[in-house]
Amino acid sequence: MLAALTGAGLSAAAGLNAYIPFILVALIARFTDVINLPHQYAWIESNWAIGIAAVLLLSEVVLDKVAIVDHVNDAVGTFVRPATGGLIFAASTAAEDFEQGSSFMQDNPWVGVLLGIITAGIVHTGKAVTRPVVNTTTGGLGTPVVSAAEDGAALTLSLVAIFLPVLVIFLLLLLLWGAFVLWRRKRRRKAHRDQLMADAGYS
Secondary structure: OOOHHHHHHHHHHHOOOOOOOHHHHHHHHOOOOOOOOOHHHHHOOHHHHHHHHHHHHHHHHHOOOOHHHHHHHHHHHHHHHHHHHHHHHHHHHHHHHHOOOOOHHHHOHHHHHHHHHHHHHHHHHHHHHHHHHHHHHHHHOOOOHHOOOOOHHHHHHHHHHHHHHHHHHHHHHHHHHHHHHHHHHHHHHHHHHHHHHOOOOOO
């Protein structure tokens, strides 16, 4: 159960920002004994993997805070975020000597990959759908604020998933609630705009 929560939290974080949970897992695995990655995932904590992820994280942090450009970034993320979610889910839940490690996940890595792809894909879709709402309702001024909040959420969710996985369910529910609020706001604004057009005789 804890292994699944750890994987779910990390893959959900990847749906917001693919590189934050990746780098966090890589650094913790490399410099601590909290995570001991199986040999097939050992490359995650290598110098080149951490270096490339750091560069990509920097570009993600910058591009995602610019209105319109963030749509292009999300389009690229449609492939990157679910793939990273699948990788991190499988690697973390199969970690050897990890408190939440799972022998089942070690024997069936494809399960972790599939669950991670689905989880990250759902979160990414919610992010990609709600971001235009923020851009249009704030004229782009809210884009960097929301993006920074998403980065903070990805970092928090990743840390909680590793060290306090029992709280992952609460954070995921909070994330879903936030997405629902934005979606409902979008529907209300659309209904209001349609009503104004109807009153003006454009219907």
